[in-house]
Amino acid sequence: MTEKTIHAAAAGTWKLGDLEINRIGFGAMRLLTQDGTAFAPGAVPSDRNRAIGVLRRAVELGVNHIDTAAFYFSSLRSANELINRALAPYPDDLVIATKVGPGRGPSGDWLDHATPEQLRGQVEENLRQLGRDHLDVVNLRVLGTDSIAERFGALAELRDAGLIRHLGVSNVTPEHLAEARAIAPVVCVQNQYGIGIRPEYDTFVRDCGEQGVAFVPFYSIAGTRRETGGSGTDHAELLAVARAHGASAVQVRLAWTLHQGPHVLAIPGTGSPEHLAANVAAGSLRLTADELDVLNALHRRGA
Template structure:
């Protein structure tokens, strides 16, 4: 399969996010940084080419963060795409930082959150950020964990009132934290770990769909057992597709508010990912895929 043109990319429908209507297959810039999402890319020109090809192929939503690199992906996006197309939505996130040893560290004090917004503005070359996701630390930076988010989110809501942020989202959060967040400010998206086999957010996705809030899953192939991976590969072979394409197509089928941000540092792989918008999953394939979670 190959991605052919913008009209086919739009075949999977669209989602409203941050006041804009965007195609449901976007692009995540995380993999443009060096190994371990740290340092510069192995091939600077290839990273620039991926970003430009994504826009040429019809991508109108890019997910990034200034702690990727750190500062690497935002500067690449600015170099490759500025001045930005009018229809391009750039979503970034704050709440973490990188240690000198490439470790991932929480950065959620009021001063750190304010500085992160200003860093994103400077490195992207923007006067206002379209959407900023507050990335909660949860279970030591991994899975979500309950707890109030009022202090952190109130800082971001204040930056929104100052005109530095247009819209606010949440990442690595529980359903209760989403509800708490909605009492503080409008929440336009939720970004959590979710895929064919990691389905703890099933009820949350459906609830957000009813509220018109976008859900952005990350790690579309994360957490699979060898048996689950084998079964996914079997479905992919029967459909003449890659396992990633099948996993992405299933997510597009899962709910109309699901918005995808698969990442890659390769133009060829980017084309494969975007082609998932054209993949039709027959009923028997869907049934087999739905059983993987069990």
């Protein structure tokens, strides 16, 4: 399919609380290294000017939802610093969503479970790096199945103090979502999901829509090699749909994600201007009922 001049608004819009965004957004993690593996030891840093150019081009194409985190950094690059350098002063309609919970020390060592006090420090770190006096959306990233009440409550207090506008949760169960919503409004759930990825979340995705909560999949276009950024080998059924639309397999994966409901958003990341344009163009791809049946069957097989 052609990518020229296709605007992110072609995917439709959704409101995160009172913030209206185009459903095709941008994930900043893959800006950090040449191969998109942000945390891999020895990964080659990306070209800084090219990364800045990709961010500016994303906004030109209508992307107004950028996903980032203070722990998105490699040996020479920080996603938040790149966003600040590329886009500040920020457009009025730009929504920047970040994540807290896990953290990384200067050497890259991981802190998996932040205390409520450490969460405040992480929020302040994001504020400093992005050069803002408040954060549009903060997702509590969860590892494990323990209660999140104390940590989400700490973020709710920062929301009440005006440092955070809206709250979300990431890598969570339906029980986590219910626990969080009992404390404060939740505008989004950010979980791993895509064709063949976590089909057991299908009901959760639908339930989020019924509750007015956005569902924001990550790794939705990377197929079987999610963490490394590769797409593995795409199945014949998916490739046939792609050929029918003159599209790529990645574009079909993105389109399928957006077809799961008006509340489902997309945050594909890339360091390539060409891939950026193709990802945005995928928001205009309309799949037929028969094509969705084929892709849904592939998804349920976990393929």
